[in-house]
Each structure stands twice: as C-alpha cells, then as structure tokens.
Amino acid sequence: MKNIPVCTPFLNGNENKYVADAMETGWISSAGHYVKDFEEQFAKYCDCNYGVAVCNGTVALHLALTALGIKPGDEVILPDFTMIASAFAICYTGAKPVFVDADKDTWNIDVNKIEEKITPRTKAIMPVHIFGNPCNMDEIARIAKKHNLFIIEDAAEAHGATWNGQKVGSFSDIASFSFFANKNLTTGEGGMVVMRDEKYYDKCRYFKNMCFPLDAPRIYEHNDIGFNYRMSNLHAAIGLAQVEKADEYKQMRIKNHELYKKLLADVDGVIFQREEQGAINVGWMNTILLNPTVYGHNKEDLIAHLKENGVDIRLLFTGLHRQKSLLNFGCDCGGEYPVTDNLTQNGFYLPSASNLSEDDIMYVCDLIKKFRDNV
Numbered sequence: 389m390k391n392i393p394v395c396t397p398f399l400n401g402n403e404n405k406y407v408a409d410a411m412e413t414g415w416i417s418s419a420g421h422y423v424k425d426f427e428e429q430f431a432k433y434c435d436c437n438y439g440v441a442v443c444n445g446t447v448a449l450h451l452a453l454t455a456l457g458i459k460p461g462d463e464v465i466l467p468d469f470t471m472i473a474s475a476f477a478i479c480y481t482g483a484k485p486v487f488v489d490a491d492k493d494t495w496n497i498d499v500n501k502i503e504e505k506i507t508p509r510t511k512a513i514m515p516v517h518i519f520g521n522p523c524n525m526d527e528i529a530r531i532a533k534k535h536n537l538f539i540i541e542d543a544a545e546a547h548g549a550t551w552n553g554q555k556v557g558s559f560s561d562i563a564s565f566s567f568f569a570n571k572n573l574t575t576g577e578g579g580m581v582v583m584r585d586e587k588y589y590d591k592c593r594y595f596k597n598m599c600f601p602l603d604a605p606r607i608y609e610h611n612d613i614g615f616n617y618r619m620s621n622l623h624a625a626i627g628l629a630q631v632e633k634a635d636e637y638k639q640m641r642i643k644n645h646e647l648y649k650k651l652l653a654d655v656d657g658v659i660f661q662r663e664e665q666g667a668i669n670v671g672w673m674n675t676i677l678l679n680p681t682v683y684g685h686n687k688e689d690l691i692a693h694l695k696e697n698g699v700d701i702r703l704l705f706t707g708l709h710r711q712k713s714l715l716n717f718g719c720d721c722g723g724e725y726p727v728t729d730n731l732t733q734n735g736f737y738l739p740s741a742s743n744l745s746e747d748d749i750m751y752v753c754d755l756i757k758k759f760r761d762n763v
C-alpha cells in the first residue's frame with residue numbers, strides 16, 4: 389500500500405556540503421558566515437534590502453513587532469483564520485490581537501472588513517498570505533496609509549509568492565518568514581525578517597541579540613530588554629543551499645498545486661482557494677474545502693478513507709476567536725466568523741511536499757473522486 393506523508397522537506401542542493409563545511413571549520417554558532425550569506429540572499433530573493441535570520445517564524449514576528457514599537461495598549465489587526473503563532477507574537481508585546489474573518493474565496497483576511505475593526509488604539513495590520521496565496525496588498529496598503537498604520541506581513545507560508553509581480557515580504561514595513569521543515573524553503577527550524585528600511589534592520593539586529601550595542605566592541609552593557617533569537621550557522625548553511633534553489637522549488641509546488649486543481653476540477657463539492665487577479669499562489673499546502681452536501685460525504689469519512697489508503701492529511705487551523713488562550717488574554721472573542729468556522733469544519737490539507745510525484749497526486753485525486761462516486 390502507498391504511504392504518502394503530508395509533507396517532507398526537499399534538500400536537493402548544497403545542504404550537505406555547506407553544513408559539513410560549517411562543522412569542519414567549527415563555525416556552528418550564529419557567528420559563522422552562512423548566517424550573513426543566507427540573510428543577504430534571502431532578502432534579495434524577497435525584493436528587500438535587508439534580512440535578519442532568527443530561530444523560527446514565531447519569534448520573527450515578535451521581533452518585527454518589537455522593532456516597530458508595538459506595545460501594551462496597542463491593537464494589531466490580523467485574520468481570524470491563521471496559525472496561532474501570528475496572534476501569540478502580538479500577545480508577547482502586550483498588544484491585543486483583533487480578528488477579521490477570512491474572505492470566502494481567497495481564505496485570506498477579508499479586506500472589506502478591516503476598517504470596521506480599526507480603533508484609536510490600532511497600530512498595525514498583519515496580513516497573512518494563507519497557504520502561499522498573496523493577500524490583496526494594494527487594498528491593505530491603501531487602508532494602512534489612510535489610517536497611518538504599520539503593515540507587518542506574516543509571509544511564513546508564502547516564500548516567493550507575488551502580488552502584481554512583486555514578491556510578498558516587500559510590501560510591508562517588516563515582513564516575516566518561517567523555515568520550518570514543511571515550508572517551501574526550510575532550515576529545519578528557522579525564520580527571518582526582511583525589510584527595506586535600514587532603521588528597522590538595525591532595530592531587529594539589536595533586539596535579536598540581547599540588545600548588545602550594534603557594530604561596536606563587545607561590552608556587557610544593555611540599555612533595553614533584548615532577546616536571544618539568533619539562528620545558528622548550521623541552520624543558515626541549510627538555508628543558503630535552499631535559497632539557491634528557491635525558484636526551482638517554487639515551480640515544483642506551483643506545478644503540484646495546478647495538477648491537484650486540474651484533477652479535482654470536475655469533482656463537485658471540492659473547493660480550492662481562489663487567487664485574486666495579480667496573485668501568484670506558491671501552493672505551500674494543497675488545501676481543499678468540502679461542501680459535504682454537494683460532495684455527498686463529510687470530511688471525517690473522506691479523511692478516514694484517505695488514511696485507510698495510505699494518504700496522510702492535516703486539519704486546518706481553528707479560528708483565533710475560538711482560542712481559549714486568546715480569550716483569557718483579553719481578546720474580543722465574540723462575534724461571528726462564518727468563513728473561518730467553515731474552513732475549520734470542512735477543510736484539510738492534502739500531501740504537499742515539493743517533490744511529490746505526479747503518480748502520487750493522481751492516486752490521491754482518484755481516491756477523492758471515486759469516494760464521491762462510491763466506486
């Protein structure tokens with residue numbers, strides 16, 4: 389029987405060579421040159437001037453918020469349908485996450501509902517490019533400008549995605565990426581913030597490394613509370629090898645995503661995320677939303693069928709408005725978030741590794757198709 393995991397990392401370039409070099413030369417902490425090389429190359433890949441590598445995507449968000457001066461009493465608007473890390477990072481600063489439901493087609497933040505959530509305390513909008521599908525950055529930039537708000541893109545899932553030809557990560561004051569093992573580019577665990585403005589670059593470098601004085605002889609005097617969010621040279625060695633292949637890996641994910649969509653196009657009741665005009669979705673996770681009435685089976689039965697046949701899946705995020713942690717933190721968890729609730733209830737990820745074979749995708753789609761037809 390087949391065994392298709394939901395995702396495996398694809399390490400097909402200079403990863404071994406660079407990691408071995410870091411090991412052999414003894415540069416295994418954050419002081420090695422791979423960190424700088426990876427930062428430069430990844431920032432360039434994102435159409436940005438600067439990158440600051442950190443140890444995961446969650447702290448990357450926290451670093452970005454800190455560098456922008458987000459503090460207790462502030463509010464940050466973000467999509468209700470996102471991974472909990474987006475909200476937790478806001479909580480770490482003492483600011484309050486404020487939720488906006490997802491758009492029913494793109495599954496990204498519903499840009500038409502952002503303005504109704506803005507208050508005098510709002511300081512920033514954090515769009516999240518869900519599953520690799522870019523948000524409408526024109527509209528978000530318009531709202532941010534009108535209300536004088538920062539934009540922090542959570543691009544954890546969207547390496548290389550573009551909006552009107554411009555890379556995600558380059559639309560905001562500071563953007564953040566994750567390099568967890570299931571991401572299109574990975575370092576195992578890792579993250580990076582990217583930006584165009586040198587002042588934010590300096591702030592991120594400063595807070596990331598315990599607020600040691602920047603570019604000065606090391607003295608142990610610290611004027612602010614800092615963090616140790618450093619990435620090791622070993623992780624950065626993997627990252628540099630990955631970024632060298634970024635376009636190739638991106639095309640592989642896009643091709644897989646297109647094939648899934650093509651093969652399931654005529655299966656009634658199976659819905660894919662829609663891209664807005666101008667958005668290139670990099671297909672991080674091939675996610676389907678079931679309309680159980682039309683499909684004829686519920687999600688649980690289809691998942692059980694896939695698992696019985698060796699296909700692994702993952703459930704989707706539970707909306708932020710349903711998270712006890714955020715309710716206890718003082719977030720406003722009232723209100724209705726029907727699109728998010730529907731995604732949580734009826735959606736799940738299909739296998740999505742970059743190097744998934746066409747045969748495997750056809751096998752998965754065939755199972756979904758035949759299950760509907762009860763063949």
Ligand SMILES: Cc1ncc(COP(=O)(O)O)c(C=O)c1O
Nearest residue numbers: 444445446471473474544566568
């Ligand atoms: C949207 C989003 N933001 C933030 C993160 C956090 O990244 P990490 O797991 O590297 O901390 C993730 C992780 O998958 C994510 O999907």
